[in-house]
Amino acid sequence: MKGFILSFVELGYLTLQFPHELSVYMERMPKLRIMELIVLFFASLSFSTGLYQLRDYYSQFYLLHISLLASVVFSFLTLFFTFLSSYFDSSLASSRSLSAAGKTSSARSILHLSSFAFWFFHPASMILHLFNVSEMLLFPMIVLFVAWAMSIQAKGLQYLYEVTWRDFFKQYLFASGIAIAFPVIAVFSVLFLGVFS
Amino acid sequence: MDRSRLIVTLAMILSMISVILGFTGIAMSSRSAPFARASSDSFFTSGRSGIAVIKIHGDIRSGYSTGSSVGADDLIQEIKTARDSSSIRAVIIDINSPGGTVGATKIIYEAVKDLRKEKPVAAVITDIGASGGYYVASACDKIFAQQGSIVGSIGVIAFHGDISGLLNDYGIKISSMKAGKYKDSSYPFRAMSAEEKDMMQEIMNDSYEQFLTDVSEGRGQPIKSVRAWGEGRIFSGKTAKAEQMIDEIGGKIEAVQALKVLLKTNDDLPLFEKKEDFMERFMKSLPGLEQNRMASSLTNSHIYYLYPSSIQIIFESMQRIRP
Numbered sequence: 001m002k003g004f005i006l007s008f009v010e011l012g013y014l015t016l017q018f019p020h021e022l023s024v025y026m027e028r029m030p031k032l033r034i035m036e037l038i039v040l041f042f043a044s045l046s047f048s049t050g051l052y053q054l055r056d057y058y059s060q061f062y063l064l065h066i067s068l069l070a071s072v073v074f075s076f077l078t079l080f081f082t083f084l085s086s087y088f089d090s091s092l093a094s095s096r097s098l099s100a101a102g103k104t105s106s107a108r109s110i111l112h113l114s115s116f117a118f119w120f121f122h123p124a125s126m127i128l129h130l131f132n133v134s135e136m137l138l139f140p141m142i143v144l145f146v147a148w149a150m151s152i153q154a155k156g157l158q159y160l161y162e163v164t165w166r167d168f169f170k171q172y173l174f175a176s177g178i179a180i181a182f183p184v185i186a187v188f189s190v191l192f193l194g195v196f197s
Numbered sequence: 198m199d200r201s202r203l204i205v206t207l208a209m210i211l212s213m214i215s216v217i218l219g220f221t222g223i224a225m226s227s228r229s230a231p232f233a234r235a236s237s238d239s240f241f242t243s244g245r246s247g248i249a250v251i252k253i254h255g256d257i258r259s260g261y262s263t264g265s266s267v268g269a270d271d272l273i274q275e276i277k278t279a280r281d282s283s284s285i286r287a288v289i290i291d292i293n294s295p296g297g298t299v300g301a302t303k304i305i306y307e308a309v310k311d312l313r314k315e316k317p318v319a320a321v322i323t324d325i326g327a328s329g330g331y332y333v334a335s336a337c338d339k340i341f342a343q344q345g346s347i348v349g350s351i352g353v354i355a356f357h358g359d360i361s362g363l364l365n366d367y368g369i370k371i372s373s374m375k376a377g378k379y380k381d382s383s384y385p386f387r388a389m390s391a392e393e394k395d396m397m398q399e400i401m402n403d404s405y406e407q408f409l410t411d412v413s414e415g416r417g418q419p420i421k422s423v424r425a426w427g428e429g430r431i432f433s434g435k436t437a438k439a440e441q442m443i444d445e446i447g448g449k450i451e452a453v454q455a456l457k458v459l460l461k462t463n464d465d466l467p468l469f470e471k472k473e474d475f476m477e478r479f480m481k482s483l484p485g486l487e488q489n490r491m492a493s494s495l496t497n498s499h500i501y502y503l504y505p506s507s508i509q510i511i512f513e514s515m516q517r518i519r520p
Binding site: 009010012013016017042045046049050052053062063066116119120122123126 | 201202205206208209211212213215216219220223
């Protein structure tokens with residue numbers, strides 16, 4: 001247990017300080033999958049609790065709301081990162097060389113670990129709540145955290161696949177666009193069906 | 198462990214603790230204080246204890262509140278929460294009501310009286326605090342109203358419609374079978390007999406006397422003075438002040454000052470008021486709820502502590518007699 005905790009702390013340290021070293025370090029990491037799930041779980045919980053922390057008041061339903069939101073965020077991140085890692089792998093295999101492929105598992109781990117950034121969302125929300133304009137600052141704060149997580153992903157994946165920043169962001173934007181397009185198209189299809197039926 | 202490792206480790210541990218504390222904090226707060234900051238005070242004052250604002254806007258009824266009326270069950274729950282919450286030091290009852298049903302008004306009066314034993318309570322009448330609205334206000338330590346507010350209307354009212362003429366025009370005859378002479382005393386398909394009117398009058402007189410007694414007790418005035426305010430008279434805030442029906446001309450700001458005096462404090466006391474959460478708003482927005490309430494009005498008394506400006510209640514009362 002002590003070894004697991006120390007490894008976890010080391011993983012957190014590397015993710016936040018030296019994400020480009022993750023691809024090397026992860027290979028020696030035992031129980032990496034469990035650690036990823038812990039990171040994702042706390043990131044989702046921190047994000048959900050942080051959002052509610054900004055409110056002026058609480059009701060009994062909020063515990064259910066927070067739990068549900070945390071579950072949805074957790075599921076979204078897991079699915080989104082799975083999709084993203086598969087997309088990177090397949091697109092790089094087709095555009096560069098097959099040697100770049102076959103790293104889906106490592107890519108997914110880096111993406112999962114990037115959510116370490118969101119561990120600090122709740123403390124940041126508490127600080128934001130000190131100001132009356134917390135609602136106004138919420139959106140920029142989310143953008144900042146996403147940017148932080150993306151920079152971890154970019155550094156980690158850049159070293160894993162040995163791609164340039166430009167290539168990484170191009171692929172990232174494509175993958176994100178496709179992932180977001182699915183539900184948007186689905187919802188609009190239903191709306192159109194509803195309007196014209 | 199080098200310095201940067203130590204900092205990152207500490208940050209991770211602190212963030213984990215913060216999330217756990219935040220989650221449990223929300224759980225604790227949701228149980229103890231469902232009141233939100235009413236004013237735009239800074240964060241630094243919101244953490245302190247303050248004054249709860251409980252709204253009585255609309256006609257008073259038994260059951261649960263809807264968009265247009267105040268339900269006694271909801272209001273009593275709110276009063277109990279304010280009473281039990283350690284962060285609430287005093288309460289303002291924000292009244293804008295022409296009154297309502299006799300039973301619901303009396304229950305709320307008693308709840309406010311109980312609250313007054315624990316914490317100072319002030320009533321603030323904005324536009325109208327008449328009949329049942331004034332009844333509830335009289336249970337408070339202090340009553341504030343604006344100069345032009347409508348105050349008073351101490352009295353009892355009931356409505357009885359006789360649509361027998363209308364039914365005759367359409368050739369409809371409705372008869373009732375009863376065991377008990379007065380069983381159909383409020384039957385809307387015939388006029389009330391003199392005896393039935395006397396019986397109803399007796400009930401209303403009892404309710405009226407109860408009203409006078411409670412106002413007398415609440416205001417600490419002899420019943421003789423209260424009787425002089427009665428007979429359904431209405432007063433402007435200015436006259437009501439002269440008659441000692443209210444304590445001061447003013448609104449929430451003046452009420453807060455008065456409560457501070459009662460609390461013997463100079464602390465800055467922010468106002469808190471209950472905000473509806475998503476589920477409550479959702480439930481109230483359900484289209485069937487208003488109709489259900491109309492239907493449930495059949496189970497309400499049709500004797501009111503009401504200033505009869507509320508056309509809705511009169512219509513609803515008439516709806517009871519719809520064939």
